[in-house]
Amino acid sequence: MPRTSIATVCLSGTLEDRLEAAAAAGFDAVEIFENDLLASAESPERIRARVADLGLAIDLYQPFRDAEGAPPARFEAVRRRMLAKLDLMGRLGADTVLICSSVAPDAIADDDLAASQLRALADLAAERGMRIAYEALAWGRHVSTWQHSWEIVRRADHPALGLCLDSFHVLSRTDDYAGIAGLPADRIFFLQLADAPRLSMDVLQWSRHHRLFPLQGGLDLVGFTRAVLAAGYTGPLSLEVFNDVFRQADPHRTAVDARRSLTALLDATAGDTVPAPELSGIAFAELGVDAQSGPQLEALLGALGFVHSGQHRSKPVQLWEQGDARILLNSGAGEAAIRAFALESADPEQSARRAEHLMARPLPRQRRRREAELTAVAAPDGTEVFFCRTEPGAEQVWLDDFLPTGEPPRPSTGITAIDHLSLAQPFDRFDEAALFYRSVLGLRDDEAGEFAAPFGLIRTLAIRNDDRRVRIALSVPVLRRGDWAPAVPHPQHLTLATNDLARTAGALAQAGIELLRIPGNYYDDLEARTELPAGLGDFVRRAGAMYDQDGHGYCLQLFTPVMGSRVFVEVVQRSGYRGYGFANEPVRMAAHRAQRLGATVSA
């Protein structure tokens, strides 16, 4: 594993908070971002000592601005400033300083002048055994491409002057990075990595607010990193991410997310060190139930044709089964939500090793279902993720943890399996969760959406495995909610697949199960805008279902009200359809809101 580093500006809190978080997450080094040093009450000597105590090093001091191309009259001030910063670096124990290309209005477009000035500064650094890494900012006044920064470094031809390559500055401007592989390795002094969503906006604002850790955005970090490593670069891989959310989130969590991104990037660049075993489905989902939601969910599952087939040997956990759909109701775990789920893995132990390789927190032994040695890790929001094999006769059969109740099988209502899980994420952890599930489970992005809920915008990302048997939809409010928007957490939900929604709906109606009431306005609009398959129009309205279509087919959806404080169940019949019903989410969310407020639907 190459040396790993993180810029202090990626994290939140005091400089001390940031250093501790970087060390705890296992980084080898940090970049000290100048503003973070200035804001620190600690002297450079004490920061140096603290960094050493934490087992870190300071691999870069940055940024030094508006140096090259300065009019000669101003260059003396640049030189004086560099001397002061080199002294400071001596006190800090840092030996490399970043100069980013000048944005000064008075900067002169003259590569030879720039080279000679950088050479003069490199002389000052070399006298102190230090060196300068020169970087092209994407919005530099005259120097804004890696090719141009390299041309200046080449002309300066000084052993203490090299390049700093920053994935954001390169990839935000161009896909033309292949030439980096041909650079002399000893002239690349530093590598900064940041991803970002593909946004069409001013590059400076994009850079300052929306960067992400590698593999969280849309830039080609893998290709870029391969090119730099192909050049023979052996220095640190250092993260430099300016992100509004990370700036105000718990730095210990962010640092783990950051460190995971480097592991995932290196795996993607050089080949997985611990490949993700094939997943073949969702083995079970476990809902935490309380005195209110427990009976509601039992009644629902009964009406849906599930059989309460097993009772856990030692815990207050019921197993309900129908087809390949298995649901655990845990009455010893408090809040009603999706507290755990299990994935069918070709090799559960290997899945767990991969998760731990990617810094997933292993769950303590005593929290595992001991009897079957289920391997489990915690997702960023605390959801427990188990890996298991359900086939009878296999080595680890988690079903054996449950004593058979002897309840007889019941006629199917069409339910075949768990279709997908919808996991609402805490505001600060959305990008972390996406990277976690993607990398730990080896899933890919499927569909992203953004829609207006009654109390603000919601962002959604669905990810899946190759054959769509494992699907997870993540969602998060675009802004953290305040006093006006509901204080209750955004609900989680579990979607069951049916092969006959009419039959499933009939069974629910017969059992007197209340469904979420979809407003009549929805159906009027649906009929106005859609040519529904023959006979479906009446059915959809009568059944209280929702309808969506994509390029592959259509789907029918039924929803229960929210049970307890934060979980509900969806039943979906897919007829070729590959989506997640995001188009229906605004109406669905408003209907849930109305139901939770006890509002009545007018006739």
Next chain:
Amino acid sequence: MPRTSIATVCLSGTLEDRLEAAAAAGFDAVEIFENDLLASAESPERIRARVADLGLAIDLYQPFRDAEGAPPARFEAVRRRMLAKLDLMGRLGADTVLICSSVAPDAIADDDLAASQLRALADLAAERGMRIAYEALAWGRHVSTWQHSWEIVRRADHPALGLCLDSFHVLSRTDDYAGIAGLPADRIFFLQLADAPRLSMDVLQWSRHHRLFPLQGGLDLVGFTRAVLAAGYTGPLSLEVFNDVFRQADPHRTAVDARRSLTALLDATAGDTVPAPELSGIAFAELGVDAQSGPQLEALLGALGFVHSGQHRSKPVQLWEQGDARILLNSGAGEAAIRAFALESADPEQSARRAEHLMARPLPRQRRRREAELTAVAAPDGTEVFFCRTEPGAEQVWLDDFLPTGEPPRPSTGITAIDHLSLAQPFDRFDEAALFYRSVLGLRDDEAGEFAAPFGLIRTLAIRNDDRRVRIALSVPVLRRGDWAPAVPHPQHLTLATNDLARTAGALAQAGIELLRIPGNYYDDLEARTELPAGLGDFVRRAGAMYDQDGHGYCLQLFTPVMGSRVFVEVVQRSGYRGYGFANEPVRMAAHRAQRLGATVSA
């Protein structure tokens, strides 16, 4: 006053919440945004009844998408959809529907086809006594300018087809709106108004997330509105603002903000109906003190040379004076912050009338300082804003409310006046507060900034009167803070002007007053990057001051620690300098944070 209207999409909550908020804020009408109707559990008939009960009307139903330029085979579906929506409008009691220019990939670029299709749809509307307003979306597939939409309306030549003009769609693309004044008035069916900050980004994302109410952004709403009114348009002025923050904020507050923006816009367009009287300074600032902060502030003011000159006749309020600086310490009001301030107005009653004209909430009589009949209103965050005249002999002399303590005058320490107030705003109310202070007080924007505090980004906007004797700096976190960032509110502060910071600092030192400790790293950097005026370098470091410069001069600043829970005092000496020291804010905020955490500064 022209008719006023607001689109339901500007507000948060259920449709019922939104309608109530619009009515309470005094709007005449609403636009029903289709998604808000679809999400409503109420039938169109009940919505119509509710709208009427609230004294509102539905002036527009919107949007109807992808109509014109449809391939003939698809146009039949468009026609069917329009019939359904016209039926719905009949049930709602709405008579105008908005068609926005098509974004459909299959749309045909043929103005005659578009005109004939719109004519056919207008026939359907006319049969029902309804009409269609056609709008060019800035990102329309073929029609994206107001000129183009007008050309199609002109060719269609149907009395039930007219234009909808939307300030965002026009101004986000062009400043060429003068021609609007020459349009026939009877062909402009509807006017939608939205402002926005000047952002360089994808126009669709800009429109969907960042619109603001008129005069809150950087578009020329005044010129645009003048052009539309000059054409003879007499229909509603309707707000259509998509904004991430408003979507999740209390709709009652947002609706008042929205309604205020229309009044301010009309005043700016047609001339102030109730002009803002000239302001000539900050008469006093009132701090709420508690058992901890009261003695701290008394000691500070004493050390600064203030005299406790008066005691309120009926309330636990002390008056402290020095030069033109007057500070009230109110120990009956709880939390230590700037709970009120008073402005010197040439005509306090007129100032109050203007505030009420702009929907400022007048403070109840019993909360006013009765004796002097001070007029006061509440700012968006609840801060009390008083208008008064301090000159002795004037009609209303608020100082008479205070009984003289007889304390003798003391030698000045240089303090001359209140320089400015820094008012931290609640997350949801920043743009509202800016418009409130700007419009109610007749102030102008002075300087905007954004900087990194230890726990996230902070946005700042300073506003002032012409001669800079009234200055207010507003600030807000860029994202609402969560669990990690400090739960304590962002502090407010009061800045006192001194004409001799060295003398002021000396007086504080002599009295043993503790100042905020600025880290040594700040001074090292200051000296590295700045040529300080002769002799100042040593002084600044020794005094624990901060230094900033702009194109006009320099300033010296001193800060106290936070007293009690959320207020501190700054002393500034300006030598030509016109700014607010924003460049020092990151270090200052970190130092306050360190002080509040009880951290010690290393030697």
